[in-house]
Every structure is written in structure tokens, then in C-alpha cells.
Amino acid sequence: xxxxxxxxxxxxxxSGTSVKxxxxxxxxxxxxxxxxxxxPKQSLMLMATSNEGSKATxxxxxxxxxxxINHASLTLSTLTVTSAHxxxxxxxxxxxxxxxxxxxxxxxxxxxxxx
Amino acid sequence: xxxxxxxxxxxxxxxxxxxVIKCTYSDSASNYFPWYKQELGKRPQLIIDIRSNVGExxxxxxxxxxxxxxxxxxxxxxxxxxxxxxxxxxxxxxxxNKLVFGAGTILRVKS
Numbered sequence: 001x002x003x004x005x006x007x008x009x010x011x012x013x014x015s016g017t018s019v020k021x022x023x024x025x026x027x028x029x030x031x032x033x034x035x036x037x038x039x040p041k042q043s044l045m046l047m048a049t050s051n052e053g054s055k056a057t058x059x060x061x062x063x064x065x066x067x068x069i070n071h072a073s074l075t076l077s078t079l080t081v082t083s084a085h086x087x088x089x090x091x092x093x094x095x096x097x098x099x100x101x102x103x104x105x106x107x108x109x110x111x112x113x114x115x
Numbered sequence: 116x117x118x119x120x121x122x123x124x125x126x127x128x129x130x131x132x133x134x135v136i137k138c139t140y141s142d143s144a145s146n147y148f149p150w151y152k153q154e155l156g157k158r159p160q161l162i163i164d165i166r167s168n169v170g171e172x173x174x175x176x177x178x179x180x181x182x183x184x185x186x187x188x189x190x191x192x193x194x195x196x197x198x199x200x201x202x203x204x205x206x207x208x209x210x211x212n213k214l215v216f217g218a219g220t221i222l223r224v225k226s
Binding site: 034042043044045046049059091093097101102103104105106107108109111 | 146147149151156157158159160161164166204208210211213214215216217218219
């Protein structure tokens with residue numbers, strides 16, 4: 001069964017509003033979780049690495065003030081897209097490592113549409 | 116940083132035939148190479164992976180081979196079935212750090 005959940009599965013919002021996406025590790029305490037973005041017909045691009053109890057590590061070109069990541073517990077990481085614009089419309093997917101630290105299991109993704 | 120190239124971008128095979136997808140990586144220190152299958156609108160599912168201390172790994176109809184010298188690895192699917200149709204991604208990482216993905220291959224299995 002699924003080991004990572006995400007909520008919501010889809011969201012439509014108006015331009016300028018903020019949207020929060022939750023990622024939960026269901027069976028494993030995850031000190032590290034990852035956030036990816038996937039545009040239509042493209043590959044997964046890592047946005048940031050979420051570290052429990054400390055600041056997230058953002059990939060080059062990803063605005064940390066726009067994509068706020070909070071990893072307050074060992075089972076929950078959140079991504080908040082602030083002041084969303086139509087170009088932020090994408091499929092956002094989180095993942096966590098398994099008992100083998102290099103293995104990653106993905107959540108079901110959140111489809112964000114900004115009008 | 117790591118760069119992963121994947122070929123072909125699309126692959127059409129007849130049901131029952133084999134399919135091969137190839138990836139090359141740039142960082143010789145990479146030591147973990149997973150393959151993911153993603154159906155439309157769904158999450159990527161890990162289907163097989165290989166670590167750098169192994170040259171080949173097989174799981175039923177799926178196999179992965181790794182050539183560390185040439186820095187390339189391949190996914191082999193035998194006896195393809197229509198349900199194998201999906202997008203397949205290869206990836207590479209080093210020491211449990213971030214995964215770098217290939218661009219993906221759309222596999223179509225025609226019945």
C-alpha cells in the first residue's frame with residue numbers, strides 16, 4: 001500500500017492567493033522528505049529537500065520565499081506556494097526515503113491550477 | 116552536478132516483444148540507479164533499482180544492467196503487455212542524496 005500521502009490531490013486557486021500542500025509519511029519516521037515539481041509531459045525536477053527540525057535546502061533557481069517548506073514533525077512536511085501565479089500551475093509531488101536511505105517513495109501528487 | 120540523459124523519448128513495441136530504455140549519467144560517484152514507472156496523473160512507482168556494486172538485477176520480466184565504466188544503465192522489459200504502457204524514468208543519485216531524473220520515455224505496447 002501507499003507509504004506517502006498528499007493532501008489535497010488537486011486544488012484550483014485564484015492568482016495571488018497561497019496554497020498549502022501536505023505530505024505525510026504513513027509508516028516511517030522521515031527526517032528527510034523531498035518536494036518535486038512536474039510540468040506536463042516533462043520530468044520530475046527537485047525543488048527542495050525538507051529536513052525535520054531545520055531549514056529546507058532549495059535547488060538553484062527555486063525561490064525559497066515563494067515556496068515555503070515546513071517539516072515540523074517526522075511524519076509531516078508542508079509546501080506552501082505563496083502568491084501563486086498561473087505559471088506555478090503544475091503537479092507537485094513529495095517523496096521520502098525508505099529504510100535504505102537512497103530509495104525514495106513518492107506521494108500521489110497534488111495538481112495545482114492557478115487561474 | 117549530475118546529469119542524466121535518457122533514450123529514446125518514445126518507444127512503441129508490439130505486445131510480447133521486448134523493450135529497452137537506456138540512460139547515461141555524468142557523475143562517476145553516483146552509486147544508486149532506480150527506475151520509475153508513471154501512469155498518467157499518478158505517482159511514480161519504483162519498479163527496480165540497482166546499486167553500483169552490482170552489474171545486473173532481474174525481477175520477473177524486468178531487468179536492469181549497469182556499466183560503471185561507460186556510465187550507462189538500461190531497463191529491459193521482456194514479454195511486454197499493454198499494461199506496461201506508461202512513462203518510464205531513470206534516475207541517479209550518490210550516497211542517498213538527491214535523485215536526478217532522466218527526461219522520461221513514453222512506452223506504448225500495441226496489442
